[in-house]
Amino acid sequence: MARARFVLIASANQPLSRRPLMSSTPGRKPLYKSLYVQVLTAVALGVFLGHFFPQTGADMKPLGDAFIKLIKMIIAPIIFCTVVVGIAGMEDMKKVGKTGGLALLYFEVVSTVALIIGLVVVNLLQPGSGMHVDPASLDTKGIAAYTAPGKMQGTVDFLLNIIPTSVIDAFAKGEILQVLLFSVLFGFALHKFGGRGTMVFDLIEKTSHVLFDIVAIIMKVAPIGAFGAMAFTIGKYGVDSLFSLGKLMGAFYVTCLIFVFGVLGIISRLHGFSVWRFVRYIKEELLIVLGTSSSESVLPRMMEKLENLGARKSVVGLVIPTGYSFNLDGTSIYLTMAAVFIAQATDTPMDLTQQLTLLAVLLLTSKGAAGITGSGFIVLAATLSAVGHVPVAGLALILGIDRFMSEARALTNLVGNGVATLVVAKWTGDLDMERLTQGLANPTTIEAQEPEVLLDQKVATMAVPADAR
Template sequence: MSTGAQNQTVKRDRTHFLYIAVIVAVALGIAVGLIFPDVGKELKPLGTGFVALVKMMIGPIIFCTIVLGVGSVRQAASVGKVGGTALLYFLVMSGFALVIGLVVGNLLPVTDLQLTDDLRKAGPGLVPKSETQGTSGFLLSIIPTTLFSALTAGSVLQALFVALLVGFAIQALGEPGQVALRGVQTIQKVVFKVLSMIMWVAPIGAFGAIAAVVGETGVDALKALLTVMVGFYVTCALFVFIVLGLMLRIVAKMSIFKLLRYVARELLLIVSTSSSETALPRLIAKMEHLGVSKPTVGITVPTGYSFNLDGTAIYLTMASLFIANSLGQPMSVGEQVSLLVFMVIASKGAAGVSGAGLATLAGGLASHKPALLDGVGLIVGIDRFMSEARAVTNFIGNSVGTVVIGTWTHQIDHARATRVLAGEIPFDERSMDPTHTTTDVRDGAQVPTA
């Protein structure tokens, strides 16, 4: 036990180090851009190189997440009422998150940074040529030369197309298909491990991108970045306290503030790691302790971690609008909706993975409006600052969703939930045992509480 705890501590410390490194890199990039603007402009390749590394991972990430996502839909729907209710709820809430993100994103002040042609260029190989063809050519370009070339050609839509085919094929195979699904899960772990390694050069990319933009536009870039960050945090707060708060109050007759206090330790854990997945085991235990039935928790929480990404939806919305406006290429409402629906679908199954949001953003822009792809470099510098709010919002959305679905399906003990939220039945932090007992800290004895 002690060895596992030590390993966990080491991982957290490394995460903190990366976070600090990004902050320092952004500060240095701003300083260089303001003091030595010509030097800052020459550092653009650092940001472009990092974007290229992230883009390299888009195909495999899209393939793995979509294949696993299709399998998860089938699994969740097969369990009947709870699974169907969960999927419908997650779909509706993701829609609400998209709408709120679109409204607030379009209300934010538009800042055209008026970058030079050199800074607008994505660099060799970053913009897929197939996207510039006509309608028929565009549709035909979705079909890859071979099944495996979709993962190497750099076309996001080809990877998505093949992933859907493979996902439905695995479904059709039934039980034998689960072997292939487990294989894809293993591949996904490898892909995400590579992505996490790439994220360790994020400070270099952030330094180059921020220095180049600030060197070109001066304080205008800082004002624009601060605006989108503040807007994102405000939007997440509005979604949590208004949309989720009202849903919890109307359906379950519970206070969002009491629920947040109940999961306060998990929220702190998420903030420290910038990943909602670190709190997944604790959320399962705490929801069972709250009074939600074990089968309902077992279905809703894992499914929500793949399909209920409210914070990610808001992030993708506002980041896309910011990039389009900053590059002087604002998107129409139709372009915004189609792009963001694609992004939300492509992000399924990538919850809690550092850098997955940035990769999904790059993939969406590459497939729908490749001229905006290089604008991802603008987001690199502030992505880390937005990741905490993104992960926290995702986690709160899944916490509320579990309670709401438990209420709709009559799988929650409301009397117990009231006592738990009031502090009358404390959660056993030592054993994380969700049963009706807790540990007396004075002598370690198990004292019945219900």
């Protein structure tokens, strides 16, 4: 069926809106050209190959690694351009500080709720009870890399690490928080020297759209990356490992669903939108994350889609990158559930006071290891050591299934950061609610699969005189 096409009309620091451009367009793309179908098929093929041909599946790892590296290659410059254009184009600079403060407040409250929910569910379902594992009998060689001294950053080290040694070093290593800090400072400075209309501003804005077009090119190989990553996971760890600790995995996945559709669902409803429709809106990104176990693999496209839903560029540029360090809801759920599971499995009693102590320690340690590879295990090891009465050796119990639980962590983190961006944008008055409602109720094919095209249309319409729009 034909549908109306829409063109975006906005400046870089204004919410997006749309109006019909022409009455109709050709029908939908063929199903096989849908990114959603391509990635879903690739994931299924990856599971098949990894299960029936484990060695061949494990050898597919470079395909997944290559795709993630391609995305990471573009993340730092996209964050820089988005944040600079968003801040330098703002009229009220005080809103930048307000946005950042509200975002951090939201992150702290919601991640605390995630920790508490994980604690409650693991006590109700008792996935580790009856295992009677002796910690002394566990092979701890596999967890040595995560429990080595110095792996866990302290709070002071974490804060100091936000300041880059040099700008080039921050971009070269892809340190998101360091790039974000420099981008905010650059945006403030550019605003002081004229902001919108200056040659530097125009150059950075045009560069951002070139970068998003590069993302569109990279996303064409997303199915290959998802196939390789899933084939490797199943080929190396095997489906059998899912059943040995299936009770914990099942409890964890159920808890993530409760959090997304319960907690985030309530938050979304209170702010005028449906989390169900939001999940449907980002289904392509969720499938890519499912295949790659990396929420960073879709960061650029999430920024595009949130802008297209009506969130102001400056809010998207600040909240999403910060959320990747401070708003890891899925990881928070995992930490409390894994810690209490180990105690249950090793018959280590934990009274209410000890569990509240665990919760308090996790509130601090979960922030200190943000951005570190294997951060879940590092934080868990540091927390168990700090709490004292839960054996660190118990980490060996969940090492084999951690890779399978990472998908749920990444999916929950992705949805959580998307909802956080829309909520903070609503709080600061930087969200076009009409555009949000329209976008979630009936997303067009181009919105779902080629969000960068809409951003390109926005640039084109900016040159149209106001009386002609």
